[in-house]
Amino acid sequence: MKNFVSDLIKVSKPASYLPLEVNLPKISFKERDIRFVLSYPDFYEIGMSHFGGKIIYHVLNNLTDFALCHRVYLPKPDMQKFLKEKDIPLYAIESLRSVKDYDVLAFSLLTELVYTNVLKILELSKVPLKREERKENDPVVLAGGTCTFNPVPLSPFIDIFVIGDGEEVLIEIASLLKEKKDKGWSRQDFLEKARHIEGVYIPAFGKYRVKRRVFHSFDVKYFPVKPVVPSVETVHDRIVVEAVRGCLRGCRYCQAGFTYRPYRERSVKEVVFLIDKVFESTGYEEASLLALSISDHSKFNDLIPEVISFCYQKMIGLSLPSMRVKGFNPDLATQLLQLKKTGFTIAPEAATERLRKVINKDLTNDDIFSLVEGLFERGWSKLKFYFMIGLPTERDEDIEAITELLYQVHKISRKYKGRKHLAAGFSIFVPKPFTPFQWERFISIDEAKRKIDFIKKNAPRSFKLRFHTPEISFLEAVLTRGDEKVADAVYEAYKLGAMLDGWDEYFEFSIWEKAFEKAGVNLDKVFQGFDIGEELPWDFVDGGVSKKFLLRELEKAYREEKTPDCRIVGCHGCGSCTSYEIKKIKELPIPERIEFNVPPKPKRDFPLKSKIALFFEKRGYSRYLSLLDLTRVFTRAFRRAGIPLRYQGKFNPHPRFTILLGIPTGVESLQEIVEIELSEEFKMDESTIELLNQFLPAGLRFLSWKEIERKESLLRKVKVEYKISGEIYKEKAEDILKADRLVGRKGKEVSVKEFVENFMIEDGVITLTLKVLAGRTLNVQDFLFWLGKDFSSVSVERKVMVVE
Template sequence: GIPVFAKDRGEEYPIIMAGGPCAINPLPLQDFIDVFFIGEAEEAIREIAEIFKNYKGKEKRLQKLAELESCYVPKIHSPLISQGWKVKARKFTAFSHSDLIHKPQLLPWQIATHHRCVAELMRGCSRGCRFCQAGYFYRPVRERSADILIEDILSEIKESGWDEAGLLSLSSSDYSQLKEVLLTLLNSIDTDRTHISLPSLRVDSLDGETIDLMRELGREGLTLAPEAGSQRLRDIINKNLTEEEILAGVKLAQELGWQKVKLYFMIGLPEETEDDIDAIIELIQKIQSQSRNRMQINVTLSPFVPKPFTPFQWSAMLSQEELLNRCIKIKQAFKRSGNIKIKYHTIESSLLEAIFARGDEKIDKVIYDAWKLNAFFDGWNECFKYELWEQAFQKNGLSPQEYLQEKNLNESLPWDFIDPGLDKDFLKEEWRKAKAGKTTPDCRQTCSQCGVCTSELKNELSPPLTKPAKIQFSESIGFRNEKSNIQYRYRVFYSRMDIQRFISHLDWMRMLFRLVSKAPLETVFTQGFSPHPKISLCPPLPLGVESICEYFDISFYSPYSEEDIINALSLENIPGYKINKIERLIFKPKLPFAEWISIKIPQEYISHIESSLSTFEKEVSHPFIKIKENKTTTYELKKIILKTYGKNHQLFILKSLESPALYDMLAELLRLDKTILYTLSLCRIGWSFL
């Protein structure tokens, strides 16, 4: 494998790079990473690619990368930090109108977090919430041109059949052309096929027209982030949001038909007291009372984590015990409220987040030792073991508390060698204003002299929307305002070969839905919040098995010829996927009760398999017991295996669909280890129908 430490990776190993918000302070990872890129990388990606293209050898490439603006190469730069060397974060000045965006977006087989087409409305945020690292690091605000934005979204949906497009930013409702963009999208897409999601909303910038447009585009709930329950604490964190605005926004959403609201609060904010926790409870109660208990209220509590390059980078983090007590207090207050759900993040993982965020180079050793103690997959609660991290700290003679305590305004910070463009004196002044409970206005209204803006880099708004969408879905995919009651149903037979055997049933189903969604056919879609093509797939194909006889049943509002359907659904160049034939379904379709499986048998296993099958044939009964999650199921293989025969080094098995997992059954039947079975070529070749 690849050595973990950068110092152990010679010329024969690849260059390991890191970047993005989680690497803004690179010190806790610098023992493992060869190169960090600090800032926005759209333009730099090409520059980095040119270096790899024009220079050979790892050392030469590292030297050239070290000369590139915003690259931090620990091997070269680390000794220079004590001499005052700094790395300046890159800003993408052409964000508003540049075409340096990957198009079309990659469509993964496996489902990803936030699995949707992504359109970035704007970069940066002008609100100045004092806890928000992204808000400060991505300053100033640069809005994407509304014309380019709409063209990109509609093109992506048409090309890839996405069922959701996300209009993303740190504060999406602040986008100056939001209503115009939403209205254009509403008139341009089939909302039965594609939803538009709009996270990161500020309730004080919403109105009835915007909320109504969002509902028409498939949004069914309102998400708000008051962050704090009291006005005093909201002023300290510079949220600039009043309780009246919060309640008015919820009331408006309910009046327009929304029945869900999500609320996000932070626990352990600087200067927080028990009164502020009581204020969170009271605010939730007011929302519940105002909605007459008719709204589903989902509340998420997140421990405050101090982050570099924010006014709160000097703040202490509340103790583990106190954070937990405050979360439990809020949760207990609503234990009898069926329409209110309270959840909170794992406290210990937030403590580690704070340590990694404000850590120094000594944390590298802690990370390594925790990993050696089997601290794997810590993002999953069932795998997270905080005691392993405590052991790693003890081994290195460190205390987590030294990274969680308040820092002096005048002390040097480990990440001071990173220059994000912000004036450190500005951050200090914001910290003092927070202590005094004073707010700072939106910087698009009044400049706060943070130091980011230059003659080339400043707040930039989108020009007004000037041209209609180029792609009108009402023409391109047969969109109908009024759907016919008459439906035409077909069965599509197809093959899944080669690499397709490694794609799971659910991942294939999602890809098939996208393939059908973008096809120029009048497809019937299901009803509800998450509509998808009205398709019924055949029984799942086991992972690792090919097939020449897969099928799905699909409905259309118009009749089509076999040629029309094959042409429409064969547009994608999907390896291993091929349509074999189409059948029109006039009557209720037949369903299979058994499947034929063929197995290519290597010469060295033929005699063993013949012996196993001979023994099985002579048996009167062959029970197979499967134990899974404390549940025991017994199968009678003599009723499941309906027929077997061999021909030309192939074994053919007709088996019932009501059976244990295929490889489990074959291991029992053929008396072969599953590791051997995984190396054999298996193919589903036919069905037996009722």
């Protein structure tokens, strides 16, 4: 399997397909009997941002001594082509072993739009797509996540569904697999026993009553304090601490608000402790508190000052998730600017108070405008709003009210100096299982487009508008409430080439139209909704919240009545809490006002005290790290090692260091140089070098250091040596290196002769020594271009040398 690595230069971002991460578990494949490979079925950059996957990864690797967990993601189209051309099965990042070598292939499903991605991963892994076609030695295919509350659309392809929280149930499944191996059970024996685990659904046995699994303890030992840190850029690459799980606000469109119940929260002490531990193991520059509504934390007014204080000390920016607007003091938002200059998000969802009563959103227009006024008064310039269109009972005047609300915000913004960055995002309401709106219709695509066109035409031009694609939202609406025929359509769409349906650039609606027609899916049902009395495809699943309660909430929606949080008025009898939890919730009251105080922080000063040049090598897999990747990796390593970096920038400070003569992706190097600026006196020694090397990915290693003058740079004292191996015509190379000027690969004239100090060509190897003049030198990629070569056809090694 590992022989293909040298050819990965042919694909984009090759580092995302290799074990080039920090904090990888030091557990070999053969060391443990039970092997899981976990997949968020999207690109690496998306999947690595999924916090739930980090929890499962931690639980299996650290809370058992017999199971391990590795990861696999959906390769990008160019990598898929590469794998097929070379007949390489999809492999796990940690081991570079085929997915087929593992006992379990587990998918995390947070959106229905990845269903065809699941089938593509199975195909690339050479695992039979349909569960009845799998043999004894094929991996057990498992799926968990919010989408599994209606498992029917994926039932033909999944052996085991985990419905609800996965922390404990995954350990139970792993233990049962170990027993299977120890006792020589068949695949069927294992499945028959697994069906009795609470929260597990086995579609091979038909529809039977399944109760959602709830993780009641919320114990910190299940928290991933040492997560895998990517070297390449990902969507959300930061400290994430789940401060709250569950929500009792009861927004009637929100599936997570009902399926994540009961409400659980961590203490202020626990949250700060976990941020500290994750920072120690990652060096991350930003932190986020995960919650459906963080300002409902019972100790919110104590929590935020504590977190801000810690983050300020460690130079960590803080991002907060959704906070309720009602009762929010704009002065509090200003205090957040002590950590990071950012924007403020307001999510009215609907623009009329009538429609907000329908969806149970406790918010008035006066609340919104008062907050907007307060934010602009205090110097905020970036505001973003979120709305839904197509909500139940929505009328034309509700859509008109959106543009009127935006105009009012625009009008308020004009009263204050400075450029304002105003944005509004619009999603299309998708009725979800286990919500009061699970029976509702999805508006037609034409109706959605008409409403979008109205908003585009009538909204103020000062707002940047973003809309979900109606066809993609329609697909989500079909899949989320789908039955067996929709499962057939998923298979048909996949065979027709559907993949990456959540991405506008890859989505092809015509494929799905053909698939729905061939599978005989009744699309009228999507636009009409379900009758209250009819059986729903997911009715065999006990989602925690009772159907009786959901119907009661639906009736209240049509009466335009609100249901307060049960921590305010007492238990509403939704069915999700135990008697103990109902009693316990009284000890976690919602703060009456969002009101905390963070004393002003002293102005930070980062004087340039000293400067150090660190010499490092970049070999093996790490040759695929880009310059930006190296910058990211080094920043975190320096922070973890406690090196007093000098920072620059008032609102979003960044450390001052420079990697000299940035090395191209794909080139190995025996020696490179990074110069770092320090704001305090610091003595570099061998122990610091050893410590730093513990925080670097495979193949990247610091070698030595040199103290330099504060205004000095070794860039004035270096030359570069390349060794280029491959099938090269000696005469052609000599002609190039003796030339005065040539046109480079980007069409610009490039100086050659002035940079070439010396070269030698012997046994197919070019040794090329280049001068560095005014911080510049000859780009080796131009030289390869003139040779008619690139990094996929030759091997290139570099060394940056200091000339005293």
